Amino acid sequence: xxxxxxxxxxxxxxxxxxxxxxxxxxENHRYMYWYRQDPGHGLRLIHYxxxxxxxxxxxxxxxxxxxxxxxxxxxxxxxxxxxxxTSVYFCAIGRPNxxxxxxxxxxxxxx
Amino acid sequence: xxxxxxSPQSLIVQKGGISIINCAYENxxxxxxxxxxxFPGKGPALLIAIRPDVSEKKEGRFTISFNKSAKQFSLxxxxxxxxxxxxxxxxxxxxxxxxxxxxxxxxxxxxxx
Numbered sequence: 001x002x003x004x005x006x007x008x009x010x011x012x013x014x015x016x017x018x019x020x021x022x023x024x025x026x027e028n029h030r031y032m033y034w035y036r037q038d039p040g041h042g043l044r045l046i047h048y049x050x051x052x053x054x055x056x057x058x059x060x061x062x063x064x065x066x067x068x069x070x071x072x073x074x075x076x077x078x079x080x081x082x083x084x085x086t087s088v089y090f091c092a093i094g095r096p097n098x099x100x101x102x103x104x105x106x107x108x109x110x111x
Numbered sequence: 112x113x114x115x116x117x118s119p120q121s122l123i124v125q126k127g128g129i130s131i132i133n134c135a136y137e138n139x140x141x142x143x144x145x146x147x148x149x150f151p152g153k154g155p156a157l158l159i160a161i162r163p164d165v166s167e168k169k170e171g172r173f174t175i176s177f178n179k180s181a182k183q184f185s186l187x188x189x190x191x192x193x194x195x196x197x198x199x200x201x202x203x204x205x206x207x208x209x210x211x212x213x214x215x216x217x218x219x220x221x222x223x224x
Contacts, residue, residue, distance in 0.1 A: 004154075031209045042117070042200055042216040043155070050209040058211070090154055092212075099145055100212055102154035 003027040004103035006091050012109045019078040021106050023091030025071075029101075031094040032074040034058075034066065036087040037105070043090065049074055081110040114138050115203050117215025124222050130188040132218045134201035137182065141203035145212070146175065146186050149198045158199070159186070191222045 003026035013019050023032060031050055035043040035058075045058030047066040055066050063085060065077045078085055088107050094100040116135045124130045136144075145160035161168045161175040161184065168175045174187040188195055201215040 033209075033211070035214075040120075040216060043212075043214040045211060045213070048209050048211060056208065092154075094210055096210060097143075099157045099160060100210075102147075102156070104154050105152075 004091060004093055004101060006089075006103040006106050008106060009104065010107045012111060013081050015082060015110055016080050019081050019108065021076045021089055021091075021108070023074045023076070023103060025074075025093045027093055027101075028071060029093035029095050030071075031096075031100075032068065033092040033094070033100065034064075034074065034076045035090045035092065036060065037090060038087050046076065046089075078108075081108075083110050086110045114213045115201060115215045117201050117218060119218060120216070121219045122221070124188075124191045124220065126191065126193060126222055126224050128191050128222075130186075130191045130195070130220055130222070132186045132199055132201070132220075133183065134185065134215050135181075135183045136203050136213075138203070138205070138213075139182070140206050141213075142206045143204035143210075144175070144177065144184050145202050145204070146173075147200045147202060147214075149200065149217075155200055188220075191220075193222045193224060196220055196222050 005024045007022045033048040034046040044060045049055045049068040091103040092100040146158045147155035148158040149155040172189045177184045202212045205211045
């Protein structure tokens with residue numbers, strides 16, 4: 001999986017609690033992305049990073065924040081989880097003019 | 112709005128048949144069009160990709176056909192095998208910041224014996 005580790009792989013949390021998902025890469029890729037995958041919607045971009053401390057919003061960023069303090073780590077935080085955030089979350093990495101590589105995903109259930 | 116439209120949503124093909132998945136896009140700033148294959152419980156993996164200056168690209172049993180004027184591209188899987196049963200996503204890359212990918216909604220392919 002191109003040196004990408006997502007943690008945790010599975011999580012069940014209660015509505016209103018904060019949740020942080022971690023993406024760690026060993027490939028030294030400049031770009032990192034968080035997507036969510038839902039039936040009928042494909043993969044939708046939540047946030048992305050184009051360098052350390054350089055992040056921006058994707059198409060479905062409401063309710064999410066990110067941080068990237070090191071090249072290898074990209075954190076996705078749900079400040080107050082809601083049931084609509086139940087999804088499978090994928091981290092991806094990339095470089096200019098190359099394909100994106102995806103992690104194994106984190107299945108998050110908000111009850 | 113959905114910038115990359117993919118069809119069909121699901122597809123059943125007999126072993127040895129041809130699987131065809133179609134995508135259409137809106138944004139003319141897209142400069143790279145990959146297809147990803149995803150098996151259950153796994154992350155998407157790059158299958159094949161094409162740039163808009165090429166009309167066709169073939170890798171083994173997989174072929175992308177690209178029509179720039181119509182803003183459409185398609186994946187053909189020749190001699191489909193049960194092992195090809197997976198979900199396929201088309202995508203398009205933005206020439207802007209961070210080479211972001213926009214995905215289609217996916218096609219679940221089942222190849223029967």
